[in-house]
Amino acid sequence: MDESIIGMRDMGLIxxxxxxxxxxxxxxxxxxxxxxxxxxRKLPTGDVEIVVPESVPLExxxxxxxxxxxxxxxxxxxx
Numbered sequence: 001m002d003e004s005i006i007g008m009r010d011m012g013l014i015x016x017x018x019x020x021x022x023x024x025x026x027x028x029x030x031x032x033x034x035x036x037x038x039x040x041r042k043l044p045t046g047d048v049e050i051v052v053p054e055s056v057p058l059e060x061x062x063x064x065x066x067x068x069x070x071x072x073x074x075x076x077x078x079x
Contacts, residue, residue, distance in 0.1 A: 003054075004034050010058050014050060017066050021074040023048060040068035048072070 011030065018028055029049045038053030038061060048069070053061055066076075 006030055006032050006034065006052060010052065013058055013062060014052070014065065017062055017069070018048075018050075020076050021066075021069055022077045023069070023074060038064070040065060040072070042072055 014028075014030060015025060018025070027047045029043065029047050031049075031051055034052045034054035036053050036055050038056065039049070039051040041049050043049050050065065052058060
């Protein structure tokens, strides 16, 4: 499997973070290709674009993803 391409497992891990923050999956854009240094930004449409870095294991980057989403105003939702 090509490690530079986002797989279903990768998307599941990303959704674990975004779902916990109440972000609608339809409003998330994740390019299939991984690209350093990675990026999390709000698009003019209001959607969130998540670019996964290639040189950092996704499991290690998930905390950064959560932190970047918090900077955009999202929070972990309490159940």
